[in-house]
Every structure is written in structure tokens, then in C-alpha cells.
Amino acid sequence: MAERVRQTVTRLADGRELIFFDDTEPYVSATATRESHDRRVLPPVAAMSELRRDPLTGEWVTFAAHRMDRTFLPAVADCPLCPSTPETATEIPAGDYDVVVFENRFPALGAHGDDSASADTDRDPLWSRRPADGRCEVVAFTSAHDARFADLGPSRARTVVDALAARTAALSEVPGVRQVFCFENRGAEIGVTLQHPHGQIYAYPFLPPRTATLVERAREHRARTGRSLQRDVLDAERREGTRVVWSGRAWTAYVPAAARWPIEVHLAPHRDVPDLAALGDAERDELAMLQCDMLARVDRYFEGVDRVPYIAAWHQAPVGDDREHGRLFCQIFSLRRAPDKLKYLAGSESAMGAWISDTTPERIAARLREVGP
Template sequence: MNFDRPHRRLNLLTGQWVLVSPHRAKRPWLGQVEKVPPENLPQYDPTCYLCPGNKRSVGVVNPPYTGTFVFDNDFAALLTPEENGDDQRTTGLFVAEEENGICRVICFSPRHDLSIPEMTQEEVEAVVRTWSDQTLDLGQKDFIQYVQVFENKGAMMGASNPHPHSQIWATGHIPNEPATELERQAVYLAEHGSCLLCDYLEAERRSGERIIAVNDDFTAVVPFWAIWPFEVLVLANHHIASMPDLSPRQVSGLADILRQVTTRYDNLFEISFPYSMGFHQAPFDGKPHPEQHFHAHYYPPLLRSATVRKFMVGFEMLGMPQRDLTPETAAQRLRELPSTHYRLR
């Protein structure tokens, strides 16, 4: 098949198609141009509600933390059953039901000016261990079925504070995206007797076209079905279901691959690269999930430069997602970037 001509690709994890139009990559850009975010943040910001020792907007004072710091979100999108009231469900054509949960914030570092690619290997390992510990803690609560770990980096992705942090939303039901992926993985396992992402990773290894970084325990690829221009899928090399299943060596491997991916992101346009990232793992619904393969998605918005972003509008909202830059070209550009952060060169 000629991938230089318009074609569509199937996302094996969702069953959705993406339209690829490589010939449009040469079109001139007259659309919105973003402002380049400031680069010179202070190590400590007295006005930041996440820095150590500072007072948050609700009046709580942060401890003088020196590593990671976790607290319940002051403006949580979810409430516990005690806060939310009795479980109720509507019927008929207007269906709604209570959704309980817990939302937490995880600060990566006391340093206001750091992000994952500029942190040390040991510091990022501490973040991974904190994610794992929080996943296990929240997943053991009897009203929680799913734990979603995610990071929004940069104002372009809706981050309200540049201090390095992520969030965890633990929900009483399995959210749409992981539920769809679970279903697709379960169908594949039933039909083929093997793991979908194990088989996909082996196919990507044989191809090599879309791999951008690899170590003994994790592989980062631009997925064949990528929607966002420089989207990345991080896959565990060995079949595990969730973050608490990580061995100490795999914790180190995950920290290393996250640093490799985000360093290449920052080096692409020599800015602190914005993205939304999150892990998909097994639910805490009391059922076995042999189909689930632990992985992470990176969805960055930038397209041509630090100031030109991709928008999901028009045909993409009403028809299907569409991209101009092929995943193979995006992977090559990321793969060929230096592994040393541009600020250290």
C-alpha cells in the first residue's frame, strides 16, 4: 500500500479509524499562532500554590517537602460516597447516575522550574514509585473501580500551574477510554489466544519504523494509528497489567523511557514541550484482566513549530480524526533528535 497517498488506519485499541493525508503536509499555514511559553522559571515561586511552604488557595500550607508531595485536590471533580450522598440512577431517555471518586495531586519536585526531562533518573524513579503507591492505595477502596494517573503539561494543555505535577482521579466506574481498550484487548485475547499489545509490540520491533526509544523493560513508539502529530505510545516489554506490578528494575526502566521521550519532545522545538499523558492499567473491579497490558499514551498538540498546534475541528469532530504528518515521519524526527536535553548542550 502507498502510504504517501490518502488512506485510513485502524486503531486496534479503540476500533476507530484515523484519516492520513500526507500530501497536505506542504500546505501553507495561516491559522492561529500560539505564544511561546516562558522558559526562565524560578526555582522557587512565592506565589505558586504548589511550592513547599506556600499557602494554597483554600488556606492549607504545604509542608517543606523535599521529594514528591501528594495531597487531595482542593477543587476535586469527584466526591466520596459520604460527600456525594446516596447512589441514585435515573431511567428512561435521560439516564444519569452518581459517580463517586477521589482526586489527588502529585508534585514531582520541590523545584518550581523542573519537569520530567530535566529531573534526574533517581528523581523520576521516585515519581513512578509514588504513582504506584497511590494507585494501590486508591484501588483498595471499596467504592473505586479504576485509577487514572495523568499529567497535563503546559498552559496549552490546560495546566493551571507550571510547577511540575500530575493528577490521579480514582473513579467508581471504569471511564470510557480504558473501558473501550479493555473490551478490544479482551476480544483479541479470545480470538487469538495472545495479548494484543504484546503482539503489536513484536510487530513494531520487526518493522522498526516507528520506534523512537527502547530499553530492557519499555519501548516508546509513534503508534501506527496515531492521531496527534507527535503522539507516543509507551509499552511494557513484558506483560504486566498495572503500575503496582512493576518490579524495582521496571520502575527504573519506566523512569528512563519517560525521560527519553520527554527529552526528545523538548528538543524537537527547543521548548518545554506541552502534552497530556496518562497510563492505562487494569481496573480494581474484582475481576481478572489477563487481557490488560500496561501502557502510557502521550498526546502533544504541537504540529509544525513551538507556535503552531493541531486542532480537532470540522471533519475531525463530525467524521473521524485526520493527520497530515505520517506516524513514520514523526517517529523518524523524534528518533533522530539528541538524547541530551537542549538546555544541557
């Protein structure tokens, strides 16, 4: 069987890894090969990040002061994710591309974590500190600067899924990595620094707080019932049906019963799988179609709003310990609560973590069904 996506690994001028994921000719069949050369002169990446554990919560906080100088909303002509031209050399040393993954030049986590990064701080044993080892990658979904994920179509979206799956598998093998987190931020309201359609991958050396909570709840549920918590939630949502937006052969999209955000929908596989790398071909095909569909519905949610800001976050099982308590799902959510209003995380949410919703999950699901194709 012919290969659907061909990977080509190369290096940027400062030594960072870049991988082309080609799904078009002449590259996918290797009729032609990628011969890329980064003609820029770049200093080595200096990621002096460190982790400090909050003694009051036990949570790790990452400090990455070098990110203060990262690229911020450049003009289209200066976009670092557009293909290179004879006049402009970008992060992608090619005149065109399908999907590309490369190491972030301004990583929050990196193998260059330096324990002396905050040598001026006190050394009280209450403040546990360690280098912020890990890896941060950028995923450019398309060479088209003004496109959106929903515009990619199922074939190119499937290539993105394949790229995320391949990187999940590779990063899960890196010593010390505890979780691989794939996500897309879209919109200035979310805080994006580049408008070009792209996502990111973080390989954390610790379990993030949200994952730690999910694992603990799943562990308690299994000890009490002998079953998977996320499987039971999915089955209950499908039985109830009120909050189901779409259901197919391999996936269901539903609004969770305790949705926090003004728009929120979860994409869950029917089969118990730990991460994207574990998905089969049919599951990946349906997921690519479903993700384009749901993101298009999000953009149609409000009358008169062309592009709704959102985060698409892939929750994957931990690497190593507690892997059996994780289950893959995608959480798509937006902080826009009206055409001209945002949901701000004020006192109750930010200080106490006690969420107050301005709508109901049933209304969200009804609207997402209404704006479907």
C-alpha cells in the same frame, strides 16, 4: 536493604490526606521525621459532583460545577504547590519536599457526591444519574517551581514512579473504583491551571470510554486468537522497527502505527503487567530513565520551541472485571503540530470522532530518534 522511599501520611487543615514520598536524608532513613502542620483555616471540601449517562452513547459524563472556582494560573508567589514559607502557607505544609501526593481541593470525583446536587433537573428514566464517587489526587513532582519532568533525573523520576505505583495499589482497593488513571498535563495550551510541575490521579467509579474500547478490542482479539492484543501490537512494532524510537531491557518506546497526534509515543513494558504497582525494581529504574529521555525529546522536537505542551497518560488495567484484558502502557502526546501551530479538534474529530492526521507515524518516529541524546 535500606528503604529507598519513605512515606509519611499527614492531614491538611480541612482533613484532606497528604503523603510525603521522601528519597533524601534525613527523612528517608527516619533520622528525622516529618512534622508538618497546616496553619491555614479552610472550610471542608464540598464536592457536589454527579454522573449522568448519555443515553445515545452509554457514556458517563461528570458534572462538577464547584470546579469553576478552582485556582487558575496564580503568580509564582501564590503557587499552592510550592513549599510553605513563614509568610505563605500553601497546600504543602513543609519548607521543602521531594514528592508529595494529596487529595485535590477541587476534585471532579469524591466521596462527597450528593444525589441532590442537581435536584432542579428532571427525573426522566432516560437520564441515568448517580453520585460521582471516586477520588482525585495531585502529585507534586518537585519543590522547584520552574522545573520540568525531564529535569528531574532518573532518581527523582523513580520516586515519582514509586509514588504513582503506591497510590495505584491503594486506590485499587477502594470499593467501587473501576480504574486508576495517572497523568500529567503540561502547558497552557493543554489547559493547565497550575504551572508548577505536577500530575494527577483519578480513581474512576466507571470505565472511561477509551478504556472500555481497549477492553472490548482486547476481548475480541483474545477470543479470536487466544493472545493478548497489546502484547501482539508491541511484538509487531519491535519486529517492524520502523516506528521504534528506543528499546531497552524492559521497555520499548514506539510511535503507534495509527498515531492520532502530531507528536505521540507509547512506552510499553516487555513483560505483561496490569499496572504500575506490578512493576519490579529494574523495570521502574529503566522506566524513570526512559520517561525523562522521551519528554526531553518532545521538548526538542521543534526548533525554537522551549517547552512543548504535552499529556503523559498512564493506561492501566481495570480494577475487577476485565482486568485480564488490560495491559500497562504510557501514552505521551502533544497537540502542537508546528512551532507556531496547534492541532485543533474540529468538525471531523470533535463531532464524529473521525481523526485526520497532518503527519505520519513514521515521520514522528524519525524525528524523535533524531533529537535523541
